[in-house]
Amino acid sequence: MTTAMGAALRRIQFGNALAAFGNGFTAPFLFVYASQVRGLGNGTAGAVLAVFAVVALLVLPFTGRVLDVRGPLPVAYTGSAMGMVGALGFGISESAPSVLVSSALMGAGVAVLQPALATMIVSCSTRVTRSRAFATQFFLNNLGLGVGGLLGGLMVDEHRPATFTLLFVIEAAMFVVLGVVLATVRLPQSGGANADGEREAAAARGAAGAWSVLLRDRSMVLLCVLGFVLFFACYGQFESGLSAYAVEVTRISTSTLGVALAANTAVIVLTQYVVLRLVEKRRRSRVVALVGGIWAVAWVAAGASGLVHGAQAVATGLLITTYALFGVGETMLSPTVAPLVADLAPRRLVGQYNSAFALMKQLALAVGPAVGGLMAAVGAYGAYIVMLVGCSLGVSLLALWLGRRLTPVQDRPHRSVVVAGSGDAPAPGSGADVDVPAEALTGERAAVAAV
Template identity: 65%
Template sequence: MTRAKGAAMRRIQAGNALSAFGLGFTVPYLYVYVAQVRELGATTAGVVLAVFAMAALAVLPFTGRVVDRRGPLPVLVGAALLASAGAAGLGLATDVPAAVGSATLLGAGTAVMQPALATMIVWCSDATTRTRAFATQFFLQNLGLGIGGLIGGHLVDESRPSSFTLLFGIEAVMFLVLAGMALTIRLPRPGAPAGARPTAPGGGGLRALLGHRAMVQLLVLGFVLFFACYGQFESGLAAYGTEAAGIAPATLGTALAANTAVIVAAQFLVLRFVERRSRTKVIASVGLIWAVAWLAAGYAGLGHGGQAMATAAFISTYALFGLGESMLSPTVAPLVADLAPASMVGQYNSAFALVKQLALAVGPAVGGPMGATLHGPYIVTFVLFSLGITALALRLGRRLAPEQDRPWLATSSRVVAVHVPGGEVRPGAPEATRSPASAGSR
């Protein structure tokens, strides 16, 4: 990595931490703020949370093409300004239209930031540094969310609406700082070797993406990953813990803290373990770890070991999820980048962000009712989903080129794979026809 790229990367990562800090400051308290502090009712609070998620689904299909055409930097600045306006509006909202409109702006802005930041990381990294760059991004995201939530929890007071206005105001300022920091970044423009194709087969677009079979398989895998983990954290698994295992609401906070603590403590230790191993085999092992996590949750709710054992098993479930998450961060996001043609990095990142958002929307809708009432079937279902992650990852590994599954090989070989129509990979192409893996990083 050149000195210029290193300087740009440091500012990108700092901006990533700022955006996570801002979200951690307010999102955990959004329901309470709308329903109780502003006295708009539970129904309105539910609508605000739904709009926050739906706004992301509405904008992400269009984000990638704009990123690829205009570059990620102006997109990030625009998204940060949009999110800042939404946060400030929520802090001042006293009626339903204002709350819903502000949540729409905040949801859309924060959603667009994801593929923009990911594309910037791709532009400032290469095959040898990308794994560590995305691991660092995930680490800083969790650290920012955790610190933001901790500080926010000490500032809010349900009897004083002004304390929430302060919270949202600080969040709005964080996004403005992110926009200002982004404007100082000198982002290197990705190049390509002489003779390389600047676009994907067929000129790019949705048809080219859907014709890339390895990417489609990764999108399916991504949906299952997020559905079986993040989509259950604060819905199905929380409902299951309180209803089946008798977990106190305060213990849910402890379990989430254990999840974050494992990620923060283990991320770079795990990175050393996974850096020179097959990406898909690492993802497959995450499926096995999460299957054990769901079995621990099953013991917490369906076993007969007493309340102390149930509580310990339930907290262990979240901790095991955190271990799996720390193994995914240096594998999945870099793989998306390495599969993308140089002209479609933004679209590939946006497609993956969209799949994640869909999983986060569907997960609570399915898992919430199951976790609250169908305790045994709920655990069995998600043990099977976790084992499905293992099967899907191993299947994906058979479609990837060696340098895509084991990126360190790219540093010892000038021969890489080419993405051809139909989504197959053809090893042995010369440097002049470098594929997604290297073209996207320049």
Template identity: 85%
Template sequence: MTTAMSAALRRIQFGNALAAFGNGFTAPFLFIYASHVRDLGDGTAGAVLAVFAVVALVVLPFTGRVIDRRGPMPVAFAGSALGTVGALGFGISESAPSVLASSALMGAGVAILQPALATMVVSCSTAVTRSHAFATQFFLNNLGLGVGGLLGGLMVDEHRPGTFTLLFVIEAAMFVVLAAVLATVRLPQLREAGRDLTQAAADEREAPAEGWSVLLRDRSMVLLCVLGFVLFFACYGQFESGLSAYAVEVTRISTSTLGIALAVNTGVIVLAQYVVLRLVERRRRSRVVALVGVIWAVAWVAAGASGLVHGTQAIATALLITTYALFGVGETMLSPTVAPLVADLAPGRLVGQYNSAFALVKQLALAAGPAFGGLLAAMGAYGVYIVMLVGCSFGVSLLALCLGRRLTAAQDRPYRSVVVAGGSGAPRRPAEAVTLETAPMDRANGAAV
């Protein structure tokens, strides 16, 4: 990876971390803000969160095609602009229609930023460095969200609406800063088999449906999307619904202790990310993901056991906190494996399409997970809930092993494949063995420089 690519990647990740920091200020408080601070009721507050999720499902199917045609930078600028307007709208909204409109704008902005930033990370990394790049992005995201949430919690006062307005202004400012940082970045231009992506983009414009048809014929990518859905459904989709309800209703922990458990999850990610990265980046990605399924199965068993321990609240609490810690360990193993694998499966001219498709799968899981978990919690079917999620976790392992049989050696274990490609004599530098060449590109005029 060249010095210019490294510099561009650092700026992208710095801007992304600041945006996550701004999001951390407001994300935990959206429900309280709409329901209690603006006195719009729980129904409107729930609709705010639903709109935030649904709008992502609307915009993501089209985002990838725009990224592949125009590049990720214009899409990121659009996402930052939508996020800025949405955040400022939240800060001054006093009625249900304005709150819902602000939620739609900010949700659309955050949604299209995800694949745009992921595509930028791909363009500034190689097959060897991509795992480290995505692990760093995940680490900075969680650090930003955690610090932002902590500071936001210290600043807000439910009886002073102005304190919430200040949080939304800070978030809007972080979107502006993200755009300003990205404006200083010169993205490398991916080249595929000696054919640069300017021509590929032209081909794509001539065949507008080709992107989705190529993706849907790619059985490895389809299987990865199924795997991704189960991953997000079984973990992230439960944090704010079924698992929280189980912790309070069955394990009988207080809401403050639940906050500690969530903090432990974030702490494990921040402290363990680079240790875990060193352990997994040279191993088969499919087997790493399969191990995540086993770890999460143990986590759900621990959660189930916490509800069966009677008379020893300290043990029950420790088991539940262990659940959140094990989820954190699994998350640190996924960040250097799944996102880079999406990029490595994608044809060079469809990286945006593949990233957007996977982001869409994530949003579907994040919508289905809380709905399913909340339904079982409302029915009191907690035994069924735990058994189902243990089964989902083992399903992750099975799907990962099936996917591993479809991947090439370079896709499943890129570091080893690149080093071996250098020959048994003088080791070849990893950057020289990557099949995707790079050249600095000025996005203002699309010319390589």
């Protein structure tokens, strides 16, 4: 990785952290703001969250083609602009239509930013540095969200709408700053003189052709299914079924639930780089399989917390352990899954692959709360725990199945690069000769520390 690539990557990460900070300011308070502060009722507040999710599902299928034809920077600028307008709209909205329009704009902006930033990170990294780059992005996202949520909670007062308006103005400012920072980024030109020809060819093929290529890639399809189950079994339950189980069955207070969520964030922030050093040279498929096992234990601990009667301290400890174990699994996934998406993608379809995976993630985040909330509403908590333990074990099986389809350079890129650097030829079709230029290999170890 060259010095210019490292400098560009650091700017991308800085802008991403600021955007996460702004999002943390407002995301936890959207429901309360629409329902109570603006007096629009719970129905409108629920619609705000639904629109935010549905719009993301609508725009992501088309985002990949634009990324591959126009490049990630224009898409990132568009996402930042929509996010800024949506945030400002939230701050001044007093009616249901304006709140819903603002939610749609901000949801679309945040949705397209995800694959755009991921594609930019891919452009500024190689197979060796990619795991650390995505781990850093995940770490900064969680740190920004956590700090933003903490400061936002200290600033807001539901009896003073102006305090909420200030939060949305700050979030809008963070979107602007993200756009300004990205304007200083100079992405490396992959493919040299052929880059323009590749983009014209991509434009000619169109979205249908890109999706056709992706759907014929069985490894990518399997990874998308795996991604759906991963996000369904973890993130999709945080604010629905698991929260309801904690309050209704484990019988902890909402303040203690906040402590459990804080434990999840603390584990991620404190252990991300320790975990990274342990897993970045391991087989990716086996790391993901281990995550499934850890999360199965986490769900068993959650189920046990509802069975411990007369020992509330033990029950509370088990539930906090559940959230902490989820955090451990998340730190293992961040340097593993997103880089694997990039390494599976043909160079001309990196944006398409990133968008497709983001679409599966968003779909899981929409379906997960719906299923968890419905099972909580009917009191099917036992079946709920069994379902999530099964999903976690399914993650392990899917990951091992995927590992049998991956090439050595896709499943264990660090070892493959070492072999290539020692003079052996890369495996045919592995892509190592494309993503790891010869002149970058000698300085790769030093460049890792700069990410």
